[in-house]
Amino acid sequence: MSPKNLSALNKTHKLLLNKLKDKRTRQIYNKFEKYLNINENFAVAVSGGPDSLALSFLAKIYSIKNLLNVKYFIIDHKLRNNSTLEAKNVQKQLKKFSINLNILKWNGIKPKKNIQSIARDKRYELLLNETKKFKIKNILLGHHLDDLFENFFIRILRGSGLNGLISLDKKTQNNNINIIRPLLNFEKKDLTYISKFIFGFFVEDPSNEDDKFKRVKIRSFLKKLETEGLDKKKFLLTINNLKFSNETIKFYTKKNLLENTYFSEKKKLIILKESFFHHSAEVIFRSFTDVIKIVGKKYYPVRGKKIDSIIQLINNKSYFKVTLGGCVIKKVNQTVIVSKE
Structure with a gap:
């Protein structure tokens, strides 16, 4: 300069x-x-x-x-x-x-x-x-x-x-x-x-x-x-209290992702262990939503109803293959594989 x-x-x-x-x-x-x-x-x-x-x-x-x-x-x-x-x-x-x-x-x-x-x-x-x-x-x-x-x-x-x-x-x-x-x-x-x-x-x-x-x-x-x-201050206090509760759920969601998934960057897929689904409904829902975002490379999550439908399939079917949020989701026996579409 x-x-x-x-x-x-x-x-x-x-x-x-x-x-x-x-x-x-x-x-x-x-x-x-x-x-x-x-x-x-x-x-x-x-x-x-x-x-x-x-x-x-x-x-x-x-x-x-x-x-x-x-x-x-x-x-x-x-x-x-x-x-x-x-x-x-x-x-x-x-x-x-x-x-x-x-x-x-x-x-x-x-x-x-x-x-x-x-x-x-x-x-x-x-x-x-x-x-x-x-x-x-x-x-x-x-x-x-x-x-x-x-x-x-x-x-x-x-x-x-x-x-x-x-x-x-x-x-x-x-x-x-x-x-x-x-x-x-x-x-x-x-x-x-x-x-x-x-x-x-x-x-x-x-x-x-x-x-x-x-x-x-x-x-x-x-x-x-x-x-x-x-009263905006009281309204903000309510939102902050909700955020505090949300942080607790996020902690267990992150823990589930760390302990119960295997990420293959080379193959662009995530394998979910059976224990991935041994948690509360909310933790499972959020964990699975994050998996779809990571693999599908989306900023905003897929609609909740669609996530719920897939989780129901996982619980009730031993084998299936569907697409959602730029991902292919496949279940074989007790293993769920999420790969890039």
Whole structure:
């Protein structure tokens, strides 16, 4: 880097650090710094909305203070006519703050149904592929407290179990890459403040106002609950208590996977011992779900009803062969083999 460019970069860094003189911004950043607490290079997923722009600023400050390298990515879904222009505008605005945003494009035929779910899966696929190129093992997402509440009610409507209800965790893994949500304890109003104070703009996604989407309906429902006296702190306490119970089940699920499976990376299959199924129904269900995710290389698990059906087959049949979630599941006598389809 030339002395001139280095001088400009240092000037921008100083400008950004000076933003912490604002009391509210400093308080938000201090909370973020404590909550993130990593010492490895990472990537940031950006959408252009207030949540991800706030995350971009907070992550930039964190990287400056901790001398870490950060990659920023925005997905151009090409689902709206102006999506490419929108992504380029966000890229241009962030560049003013030495945040170099890379645009990843979703090319190909777009779905007519289940658009948000399929687009979400595509986002993860593009992000994971790109971070692997740079050998980055951490991706930061902008999910916040309001998303946590919305997710809870969406999962209730789907009939999800305990694991589904509190599925937005601070840290999860996908193909050995850490998916980190450092804003889960932050309210949207604080993130909107950061976005306006630092950048002076953010993108308004029209789908956020379209009540044909379930998430938008849930958001409206939660606003009504707040007017009726919903206490967010108590609601969060309930979710955290459920997470504590969930961690106990996760412990025994992990133990079952370690002790009662054999993984052949060369043959891309997992063999389940008979003792794999000598546990409580919930531990068996989760263990088997994880096996399907590992072999099938899926980020999101297969629907619970389908998993239940396979487990019933395992319990009642001495031999069968079926496909599910990108896997071939075969039982011979008391041995179950799950291989890549």
